[in-house]
Amino acid sequence: MRYTRISTYEMTNGTFDELTGVVEKGILPTFANLPGFLNFGIADIGDHKVVSISIWEAAEKSALVAASWVKENISDRVRLVTGYVGNLALFHGAPVAA
Secondary structure: OEEEEEEEEEEOOOOHHHHHHHHHHHHHHHHHOOOOEEEEEEEEEEOOEEEEEEEEOOOOOHHHHHHHHHHHHOOOOEEEEEEEEEEEOOOOOOOOOO
16 A cells, blocks of 8 residues: 655745755655655645645655654745645556446
8 A cells, every 4th residue: 555645835935946946955865765755746736835745655754754854944934734644546547448
């Protein structure tokens, strides 16, 4: 089973492009060193809101590591709105014809 960690943040300072640079050089390498890490990205969903999505084979530490990194590195830029870790069903390609 795969897991996903989804968090929404309100941007309180700076731009999305600035945030992506900080995140790519900071938390991405941190996640990449954790067992079970598969993928990570952030999306600008408008109105100063950002969604962070990571995919894991095992997600036990992901939320704690993310919360700690955000607090130490970008708490002056974002405020956590929601956070969730749960099972993931991931589908690829075109839908199957009935």
